Amino acid sequence: MGEALAMGLLEAGWEHADIDLAARRVERAKRVAADTSCRCVLDPAEILAGKQVVVVAVKPRDIHHLLEQIHSSVGDGQVFLSLAAGVPTTVFEKVLGEIPVVRAMPNTPAIVREGITGMAAGAHTTPDHLDLAERVLSAVGPVTRLDEHLLDAVTAVSGTGPAYAFLLAEALTEAAIREGLPRDVAEMLVHQTIKGAGHLLVDTGRSPFELRSEVTSPGGTTAAAMHILEERGFRALVEDAVRAAAQRSRELGGFAVAAEEDS
Numbered sequence: 007m008g009e010a011l012a013m014g015l016l017e018a019g020w021e022h023a024d025i026d027l028a029a030r031r032v033e034r035a036k037r038v039a040a041d042t043s044c045r046c047v048l049d050p051a052e053i054l055a056g057k058q059v060v061v062v063a064v065k066p067r068d069i070h071h072l073l074e075q076i077h078s079s080v081g082d083g084q085v086f087l088s089l090a091a092g093v094p095t096t097v098f099e100k101v102l103g104e105i106p107v108v109r110a111m112p113n114t115p116a117i118v119r120e121g122i123t124g125m126a127a128g129a130h131t132t133p134d135h136l137d138l139a140e141r142v143l144s145a146v147g148p149v150t151r152l153d154e155h156l157l158d159a160v161t162a163v164s165g166t167g168p169a170y171a172f173l174l175a176e177a178l179t180e181a182a183i184r185e186g187l188p189r190d191v192a193e194m195l196v197h198q199t200i201k202g203a204g205h206l207l208v209d210t211g212r213s214p215f216e217l218r219s220e221v222t223s224p225g226g227t228t229a230a231a232m233h234i235l236e237e238r239g240f241r242a243l244v245e246d247a248v249r250a251a252a253q254r255s256r257e258l259g260g261f262a263v264a265a266e267e268d269s
């Protein structure tokens with residue numbers, strides 16, 4: 007995710023010299039440096055000096071080790087922008103002190119600059135800090151501001167969301183093949199249908215209900231398909247899946263807080 011953001015910033019016109027990156031393993035650092043043409047170091051403390059924004063894009067379980075590595079190198083006024091799923095801003099504030107922290111949840115379409123990010127302010131974050139974070143994040147797609155307690159829901163909806171679409175794509179492709187379509191044709195039909203439906207939703211601003219009603223004639227083929235999905239509990243299933251993802255995000259945040267308290 008960190009690399010996707012760096013690529014988005016470069017595409018948006020940032021200079022290579024403005025972006026320094028860090029990885030943990032030598033081979034990853036070499037690959038990231040080759041892919042981005044930015045400097046990529048192994049010690050994140052080395053690249054903090056002079057940076058306005060510090061993006062933290064490590065797995066939640068690696069946050070504490072990272073904060074220990076960098077805490078003595080943090081400069082005045084630096085804004086921390088955390089992408090770590092479920093990790094509360096308080097985890098950063100406890101280790102680093104009264105610093106501005108923005109917690110954000112992008113999603114993987116960021117890789118093709120079609121992401122969506124929900125972001126929230128920490129206790130010492132001003133609107134200017136949020137503007138700065140938004141300038142960075144908007145390199146990979148639109149950004150929406152929320153209260154921090156809603157970020158677990160964002161994680162469950164749009165953070166996890168691409169996986170829902172991919173699972174639908176897999177199921178639809180398999181069903182298409184069972185109906186006799188060759189795999190390559192099935193994949194082309196499904197991929198372009200999901201992309202086109204997404205564009206239709208976003209570009210027209212019309213509701214999914216309206217768009218669905220338009221393709222559902224009484225007694226027609228779509229009505230037959232929708233009837234099966236409704237009857238077999240499609241909506242309830244989606245709701246349960248989102249609830250499970252939000253709960254998992256809260257648990258991950260709880261582990262991060264507990265690990266911080268233990269350290």
Ligand SMILES: NC(=O)c1ccc[n+]([C@@H]2O[C@H](COP(=O)([O-])OP(=O)(O)OC[C@H]3O[C@@H](n4cnc5c(N)ncnc54)[C@H](OP(=O)(O)O)[C@@H]3O)[C@@H](O)[C@H]2O)c1
Pocket residue numbers: 007008028029030031032034035048049050063064065066068071072075089090091092111112113114165
């Ligand atoms: N993937 C998503 O859909 C998504 C969406 C939104 C948010 N996020 C969040 O973004 C974060 C990163 O996810 P990801 O999928 O991009 O993970 P990832 O591919 O494992 O990337 C994490 C990177 O952090 C580096 N790293 C870890 N500890 C480090 C340290 N102490 N010093 C320097 N570099 C360090 C790793 O280096 P090595 O590879 O060398 O170990 C790796 O390059 C997670 O917290 C995740 O919750 C992910």
